[in-house]
Each structure stands twice: as C-alpha cells, then as structure tokens.
Amino acid sequence: MKILTANRLGDGIAVWYAHGGWAETVDHADLAQDKAAEDRLEAIGAKAHADNEVVDVNLIDAEVVDGIVEPVRLREKIRAAGPTIRNDLGKQAARAA
Secondary structure, eight states, X not given: OEEEEEEETTTOOEEEEETTEEESSXXXXXXXXXXXXXXXXXXXXXXXXXXXXXXEEEEEXXXXXXXXXXXXXXHHHHXXXXXXXXXXXXXXXXXXX
16 A cells, blocks of 8 residues: 655645645555555655645555554654654654543
C-alpha cells in the first residue's frame, strides 16, 4: 500500500493526502492499493505542487495497524510523529492530549 506525503509550502509542515485535502496527521491518509490508485495520488500531488501548495511530494509505503494508517519506513514514522528529542512536542504530544 502507498500513501501520498509532502511538505506544505507555507510552513514546511509534513502533510498527507486524506479525504480530498492535505492533513497534518497520517492516521487517515488515502491508501493506494493498486497502480491505478497510485497514479491518481501521483496526479493529485503533481497538481498540488504545480499550484504551489506543497513541495517534496512522494508516494511512500504504508500499512494499516489497528485501523490506523502508519508509514513503514523509520524516516516517515519520524516525519509523522514530530521531533525525536522531546515527546511533549510535535504531533506525538497532540495524540497524547
């Protein structure tokens, strides 16, 4: 499975394509389970890049764990969680709240 990720151009925040827009959390990102769905997400990412909404657009590997979408690679897990130096900052702090 693949999901679409990028960085929002205005503030650099890591975002994922979900439900027709860019979300700041990966939890419910749109999943591509076949080549046609991957092509659709790539086209969405290319248009968003061309419209100066996002940069560094990529399809990444993902899995569903307990009904929640999660990146597979460590780099993407870190981007999804936030800073690695303090658990009380970033997206991992928001989840605990």
